[in-house]
Amino acid sequence: MRVLVDMNIPLDYSYLLKEKGVEVILWYEVGSPMAQDEELIRYANNNNCVILTYDLDFSAILSMTRILKPSIIQLRISYISADRAVDMIVAAMQRYSSELDQGAILSINPKKARVRLLPL
Numbered sequence: 001m002r003v004l005v006d007m008n009i010p011l012d013y014s015y016l017l018k019e020k021g022v023e024v025i026l027w028y029e030v031g032s033p034m035a036q037d038e039e040l041i042r043y044a045n046n047n048n049c050v051i052l053t054y055d056l057d058f059s060a061i062l063s064m065t066r067i068l069k070p071s072i073i074q075l076r077i078s079y080i081s082a083d084r085a086v087d088m089i090v091a092a093m094q095r096y097s098s099e100l101d102q103g104a105i106l107s108i109n110p111k112k113a114r115v116r117l118l119p120l
Contacts, residue, residue: 001022001050001093001100001101002024002048002049003017003022003023003024003025003049003052003073003093004030004040004044004052004070005017005024005025005027005052006027006040006051006053006054007028008053008054009054009075012082013085013086016083016086017086017089017090020086022093025047027040027043031043037057037058038061041058041061041062041067041070044069045067045070050070050071050072050073050093051071052089053075054074055074056074058072058074059072059120062105062118062119062120063120066119066120067118067119068103068118068119069103069118070103071100071101071103071106071118073089073093073100073108074105075089075108076107076109077110080110088108088113089108091113092106092108092113093106099117100115102117103117103118104116104117104118
């Protein structure tokens with residue numbers, strides 16, 4: 001599974017995800033840091049990526065447009081170590097891989113992960 005990492009995700013998450021075997025694409029390496037969220041969505045769709053973000057706007061856009069992809073991993077994690085956060089991300093990605101392949105929003109907080117299939 002390819003993960004397109006939004007600008008608001010700490011770089012150390014990307015490095016740790018790569019160490020765990022996740023294929024990571026950093027948005028700033030492929031697109032403008034000033035790009036609108038719709039541009040990230042188009043890129044993710046065209047390149048079969050899941051978007052990893054803290055941004056709630058992606059869910060709103062997918063809800064309004066009713067599109068089926070890309071999947072979004074939305075982090076609601078703060079004030080925990082990067083190692084712990086990445087462990088939670090990888091575990092949730094593995095647990096919900098089939099849903100992410102179909103099109104889903106995976107929301108991760110320190111207590112649980114929740115998935116909703118698209119369209120919303």
